[in-house]
């Protein structure tokens with residue numbers, strides 16, 4: 001490389017750190033529900049179609065206009081957002097703080113892994129549904145495209161650490177990698193975790209391989 005090329009390379013690295021280093025966009029997910037057809041029918045009426053309000057970072061995923069209440073015997077949360085499209089099985093994702101407020105012991109699970117998890121009551125006005133299972137605290141995870149997984153040298157199901165910089169820096173452990181070309185590369189944490197690391201819109205996290213530690 002000539003001196004000029006080296007200089008250009010250096011400048012590009014400085015202005016595009018997100019491309020030249022192992023960082024991913026980090027987003028905080030608030031409490032939300034995914035609903036199956038039977039639950040939508042019971043809460044909103046037979047054949048009801050949920051209304052898309054806002055696209056999310058993951059392609060095809062969206063927040064709906066409709067909101068519901070989730071309730072335990074001890075407490076409840078109103079205005080809980082429904083994420084579409086509909087799922088094969090209903091699932092409610094809350095933070096560990098929410099679990100305490102509801103007075104429930106809720107396991108940390110990957111999305112979709114709901115066997116043996118507690119249930120909760122879903123309410124829409126006069127209608128309600130008792131979910132027998134499906135209440136989880138989502139395990140922190142990174143959605144990755146196949147291409148990014150190769151670039152980051154990680155594989156599906158691998159556990160990594162992620163370092164978040166900012167005014168309250170923190171290294172998260174036990175972060176699971178999920179790989180699909182249906183994803184956009186993004187890390188998801190809940191609001192407890194977002195508050196713990198002082199997350200701001202646009203915050204990025206550095207992916208650290210466990211084997212390299």
Ligand SMILES: [Zn+2]
Pocket residue numbers: 141143188
């Ligand atoms: Zn996610």
